Amino acid sequence: MSLKTKQPGEYIRTLARKRQRSAMMRYFLAAGVLIVTIWLFSIFATSSPGILLLLAGISGSYYLYHSGKHFQKRAGDAQRGAEAETKVADLLKILEGKRWQIEYNLKIQKWGDADVVLHSPKGNWYVVDVKSHGGTKISENGSLRRRYGKNIYDFKEGDLIHKVKGQAKQVKRLKGATWVTAMLCFTRGGVDISDNEINGTYVVSSGKLVDTLLRLDK
Structure with a gap:
């Protein structure tokens, strides 16, 4: 008689899905931040705040994208x-x-x-x-x-x-x-x-x- 109450890999497969969702969320946020930044910069392009906004937006978008890549890699590790x-x-x-x-x-x-x-x-x-x-x-x-x-x-x-x-x-x-x-x-x-x-x-x-x-x- 087997004592199995869970399927092999069940826990880590669930973890992989969670990490993949976290990665996709960060990718969408990165794209959203970049789009909003470009739109605002088109309005305030000639001002100093516009330059600061551009730099901050690009930095934030890059951070979110990089974080998404990290979660995607962790999701791949979990799937393996x-x-x-x-x-x-x-x-x-x-x-x-x-x-x-x-x-x-x-x-x-x-x-x-x-x-x-x-x-x-x-x-x-x-x-x-x-x-x-x-x-x-x-x-x-x-x-x-x-x-x-x-x-x-x-x-x-x-x-x-x-x-x-x-x-x-x-x-x-x-x-x-x-x-x-x-x-x-x-x-x-x-x-x-x-x-x-x-x-x-x-x-x-x-x-x-x-x-x-x-x-x-x-």
């Missing part, structure tokens, strides 16, 4: 995240056939939603945070980083290991579990980490998620 969660849900269907219970987008304190919470027939609990970042994920001095060619970068979102461990603690409390294994699953790029583990957290590519879960559950 939703697609990643859906992809992982498709991969996990095989476990549902093996009587695993799977719950998506579980609301928890502080850490937002837990993307995937799994309860195996053997009574073990897992929480999976799904990510769509590119690059090859590596471990460096006990920290998760990503590599593009010879260049190595931190994750802009901060310490992903710390985040998913926090989710695991909250899921443990909510479910009354003895222990919850924390996992990060990446749908893009590769993972080059010994034993796919950093400080007790497992880091896997989506193609190895099911095999890793089954291995850990033995």
Whole structure:
């Protein structure tokens, strides 16, 4: 029996729509401010206030446009995240056939939603945070980083290991579990980490998620 009460990616897909609406609103406002500024400047063009009005209007319009671009990018990020969660849900269907219970987008304190919470027939609990970042994920001095060619970068979102461990603690409390294994699953790029583990957290590519879960559950 499945515990699913929400669809995979439901929360982040809603977030993507909100961000897209915010972007469109800012684009419309930017266009409106620019049109009004040009109209007023045509009236007061020869005066000093007219010049100031033009500069202020152009600056305001540019700020709104730039803000819209920011929200549009964030909407795209959220949409990719939703697609990643859906992809992982498709991969996990095989476990549902093996009587695993799977719950998506579980609301928890502080850490937002837990993307995937799994309860195996053997009574073990897992929480999976799904990510769509590119690059090859590596471990460096006990920290998760990503590599593009010879260049190595931190994750802009901060310490992903710390985040998913926090989710695991909250899921443990909510479910009354003895222990919850924390996992990060990446749908893009590769993972080059010994034993796919950093400080007790497992880091896997989506193609190895099911095999890793089954291995850990033995």
